[in-house]
Amino acid sequence: METKVLIFIVLAFFVAVGIAGFQYIFKNKERSQLNYWLSFLRFLALFLIFILLINPSVKKRIFETIKPKLLVAIDNSSSIKHQSQSENVLNFVELLKNDTALNDKFEVNFYQFGTQLNTLDSLSFKESKTNLQLPFKEFSKLYKDEINPIVIITDGNQTLGNNVAFANYKSPVYPFIVGDTTIVEDIFINQLNVNQFTYINNNLPVEVFINYNGDKLVTKTLKVYHNNKVIHNKQIEFSASKKVHTESFFITSKQSGNQYYTAVIEPLVNEKNKENNSKTFSVNVIEDQTKILLLTSITHPDLGMLKKAIESNKQRSVTILNIDNNNFELIDYQLIIIYQPNNKFNTVFKEVVDKKLNHFIITGLSTDWNFLNSAQKIFSKTATNQSEKYSPVLNKEYAIFQTNEIDFNNFAPLEDLFGEVNFSSTYNTLLYQKIGTITLQKPLLATFEIANQKGAVLFGENSWQWRINNFQDNRTFDQFDGFISNLIQYLSSTQLNKRLNVVIEPIYYTNEIIRISASYLDKNLNFDDRNKLWITIFNNDKTILKKVPFALEFNSFNLELSDLKAGDYNYTVSVKNQKETVSGIFKVLPFDVEQQFSNSNPQDLKILAQNTNGTIFYNEQENKLIQQLLLNDSYKTTQKSTIEKTPLIEWKWLLAFIVIFLTIEWFVRKYYGKI
Numbered sequence: 165m166e167t168k169v170l171i172f173i174v175l176a177f178f179v180a181v182g183i184a185g186f187q188y189i190f191k192n193k194e195r196s197q198l199n200y201w202l203s204f205l206r207f208l209a210l211f212l213i214f215i216l217l218i219n220p221s222v223k224k225r226i227f228e229t230i231k232p233k234l235l236v237a238i239d240n241s242s243s244i245k246h247q248s249q250s251e252n253v254l255n256f257v258e259l260l261k262n263d264t265a266l267n268d269k270f271e272v273n274f275y276q277f278g279t280q281l282n283t284l285d286s287l288s289f290k291e292s293k294t295n296l297q298l299p300f301k302e303f304s305k306l307y308k309d310e311i312n313p314i315v316i317i318t319d320g321n322q323t324l325g326n327n328v329a330f331a332n333y334k335s336p337v338y339p340f341i342v343g344d345t346t347i348v349e350d351i352f353i354n355q356l357n358v359n360q361f362t363y364i365n366n367n368l369p370v371e372v373f374i375n376y377n378g379d380k381l382v383t384k385t386l387k388v389y390h391n392n393k394v395i396h397n398k399q400i401e402f403s404a405s406k407k408v409h410t411e412s413f414f415i416t417s418k419q420s421g422n423q424y425y426t427a428v429i430e431p432l433v434n435e436k437n438k439e440n441n442s443k444t445f446s447v448n449v450i451e452d453q454t455k456i457l458l459l460t461s462i463t464h465p466d467l468g469m470l471k472k473a474i475e476s477n478k479q480r481s482v483t484i485l486n487i488d489n490n491n492f493e494l495i496d497y498q499l500i501i502i503y504q505p506n507n508k509f510n511t512v513f514k515e516v517v518d519k520k521l522n523h524f525i526i527t528g529l530s531t532d533w534n535f536l537n538s539a540q541k542i543f544s545k546t547a548t549n550q551s552e553k554y555s556p557v558l559n560k561e562y563a564i565f566q567t568n569e570i571d572f573n574n575f576a577p578l579e580d581l582f583g584e585v586n587f588s589s590t591y592n593t594l595l596y597q598k599i600g601t602i603t604l605q606k607p608l609l610a611t612f613e614i615a616n617q618k619g620a621v622l623f624g625e626n627s628w629q630w631r632i633n634n635f636q637d638n639r640t641f642d643q644f645d646g647f648i649s650n651l652i653q654y655l656s657s658t659q660l661n662k663r664l665n666v667v668i669e670p671i672y673y674t675n676e677i678i679r680i681s682a683s684y685l686d687k688n689l690n691f692d693d694r695n696k697l698w699i700t701i702f703n704n705d706k707t708i709l710k711k712v713p714f715a716l717e718f719n720s721f722n723l724e725l726s727d728l729k730a731g732d733y734n735y736t737v738s739v740k741n742q743k744e745t746v747s748g749i750f751k752v753l754p755f756d757v758e759q760q761f762s763n764s765n766p767q768d769l770k771i772l773a774q775n776t777n778g779t780i781f782y783n784e785q786e787n788k789l790i791q792q793l794l795l796n797d798s799y800k801t802t803q804k805s806t807i808e809k810t811p812l813i814e815w816k817w818l819l820a821f822i823v824i825f826l827t828i829e830w831f832v833r834k835y836y837g838k839i
Contacts, residue, residue: 169220176214180207198836202829209825212818221809228806232799233310234270236260237299238287239318241278242675243761245289249342253317254287256340256786260315266790269799275299279324292676294318295325296769300333311335313778313799315789319343320765326639329768336778338789343764345782349378351402351432352440361448361478367414368447372427374409376402384430386411390423400429417449422670424751440761444753446670454480454656455496459512460503461487462530467503469628474652476645487512494521499656504625505539506532513539520617522655527580528625542612543591543621545583553577554608554624555598562594563683563691563719564611565654565665570643575633578608578624585623589614594651597623611654618655664697664744666737672752678725682714682737684744696740697721701733709733730754 188203238257244250260272274284278291281302299316313336320341322328357371372386381403388396400409417423428442435441456474460467471482485492487508494500494515500523502509502516516523517540527536533547556572572595585606595609611620634644663685672678680699686692697714709728714721729752736747766780773780781789793799 169218172218173215173220176211176218180210180214183210202832205825205829209822212822216813216818219811219813221811224808226806226808228804230802230804231269231271232801233307233312234272234793235303235312235314236272236274237314237316238274238276238284239294240276240287240289241291241294242289243294243319243321244342247319247343249319250289252342252783256317259786263790265794269794290675292673293324294322296322296328297325297331300331304333313338313793315340317342320769321761327768329771331772333776335776337773337776338778339769339773339780340789341764341766341769341780341782345764345766347377348436348763349432350435350437351376351384351429353427353429353443356427356443356445358445358447359478361450362417363453364418364420364449364451365416367416370413370415372411374400374411374429376407379404382432387428389426389428417447420449420451422749423447423449444671450479454498456480456482456499456501456652456656457492457494457497458482458484458501458503459487460484461506461508462504464625465628466625469631470501473631473645473648476641477649480652495519498522499524499652501526504528504530505536507535510539520615522618524619524655525621527623529579529581533581542589542614542619543585543587545585547581547583550582551579552582552599553579556608557596557598557603559593559596561719562592564592565650567647567650570634570647571637574637576626576629578626580624620651620655664737664739664746666746668748668750670750672750674730674752674754678728680723682721684721684739691719695742698738698740699723700736700738704732728752
């Protein structure tokens with residue numbers, strides 16, 4: 165307790181004594197015992213009142229016992245059920261939940277995973293894909309500074325994500341492998357590599373990787389079908405020494421749109437699992453390629469990043485030219501990207517404005533803002549000579565086009581000259597500016613449409629770092645490239661009045677939930693949530709199979725289908741009482757990717773266990789795993805000590821005592837006639 169507070173308490177004591185003594189003893193000549201008792205009651209009441217006014221704090225030390233966390237991740241994919249291991253998994257989970265010694269030592273947290281990680285609810289073993297690396301990635305974010313061993317219950321078969329053997333996790337991992345690990349004779353298509361886009365009459369390379377588990381000398385035929393016709397046929401030999409074959413060939417399509425192909429490897433004699441002997445893939449055959457011109461007067465890493473990100477979609481090609489090169493015609497391109505313009509871009513801006521060409525302006529430290537403010541009238545900036553760093557914040561309310569779910573929170577800031585930005589026309593903010601920890605209601609990336617001309621502006625350079633940041637977070641560029649692809653598709657599109665957009669995959673599987681999303685814009689191209697969207701699904705005979713409404717979720721319409729049988733389907737998405745429609749086709753395949761495995765695969769998880777100082781376990785070793793966790797002295801319960809300050813004014817019983825003392829005093833005085 166502070167010295168100042170102690171002094172106030174001492175003063176309060178003497179003041180209370182003085183007032184009580186003055187009222188009952190000093191003023192009264194009669195020194196009766198009753199007066200002394202009344203004086204004492206008055207002293208107690210006054211002293212407690214003064215204490216509440218001073219309001220000292222009482223320190224209290226609190227000890228908290230913290231158990232180490234044990235994280236249990238359970239594979240909820242259909243491959244568990246396919247290998248008849250669902251009961252074994254459920255029994256082991258119940259054993260972990262009910263083991264008293266284990267729960268006394270650990271705080272046990274249960275999770276289930278497939279394509280996503282969730283807290284354990286109920287295991288259905290219906291997940292269509294397995295991402296074994298997902299639990300380790302998410303746990304590393306949730307439990308950063310603690311030692312949290314993981315028990316992962318799975319068959320070890322992975323169909324999604326990066327190889328789990330290279331998962332980065334600092335705590336020990338204890339894989340529990342269910343199912344039969346005995347290798348059985350099998351031949352299967354392990355992987356198929358092909359670009360999703362090509363052009364009419366273009367030779368598209370295809371790679372098919374075929375694996376053989378066995379010791380015999382066998383010769384099997386690989387066939388590739390398109391529209392029920394064989395377009396590739398090859399006999400392949402396998403043996404004990406040759407277990408993998410890579411078949412490379414070219415396909416050519418003379419039809420535009422989604423084209424479906426099926427690769428089939430002839431099965432072995434008495435082969436148990438034939439589900440993995442075929443693989444269907446689709447190729448989007450396009451007639452024309454979107455041409456994009458990127459004009460610059462400087463050399464910068466952003467230029468290469470933009471070209472790679474945009475050309476990740478094979479429907480687009482990017483030409484990078486220096487503004488000093490006069491050998492180009494702007495009218496030949498669907499989109500003009502103007503990088504850090506200066507007065508050399510004067511002719512370009514005149515043509516962009518006069519011909520109403522779609523364009524994307526990117527500014528930075530080399531931008532001549534005096535020129536840019538005069539060259540176009542859409543926006544202006546009162547730029548200073550001082551630079552500023554602007555971090556991106558995604559506007560989740562943006563509804564002009566659908567954006568990928570991408571986390572900009574950890575992305576590097578862009579750099580631009582400091583100044584106030586003003587728009588003279590209507591615009592839509594896709595990314596907001598953030599300086600330090602303050603998010604400004606100012607655009608970092610904005611789009612606009614004026615008189616059938618589309619445009620966008622990005623206020624800052626060094627966006628090349630964003631693509632790197634996305635790769636560091638996800639080990640892939642797909643999310644960022646998809647974000648750029650959506651932006652470029654919107655800017656380069658000549659369908660200015662396309663108000664209805666639909667996102668649908670060309671191929672689904674029977675055990676997979678079919679997710680379809682759509683967006684609808686009003687005449688001002690703002691998201692319109694007042695209308696109802698429907699999807700009508702037809703079979704090959706054009707007979708309506710079902711008509712399903714979309715559900716409105718935030719700024720998109722979504723629906724899920726789970727009961728479509730294998731087959732080819734046509735669809736039409738329509739808006740109630742409106743003329744806009746979008747039609748297409750998709751295919752539902754009977755093949756379940758989780759059923760391609762004949763047995764369990766412990767190899768990758770064995771490597772992960774060794775790298776993290778863990779141990780791998782198998783069926784009927786449940787108790788052995790629990791005992792190892794219990795006997796491991798590195799998982800210890802810790803005690804955390806904290807000091808809690810409690811102000812006396814929160815002690816309600818002090819107020820009760822004051823009332824009691826004053827009440828007793830009043831009744832005593834009343835009884836003896838002193839009132």
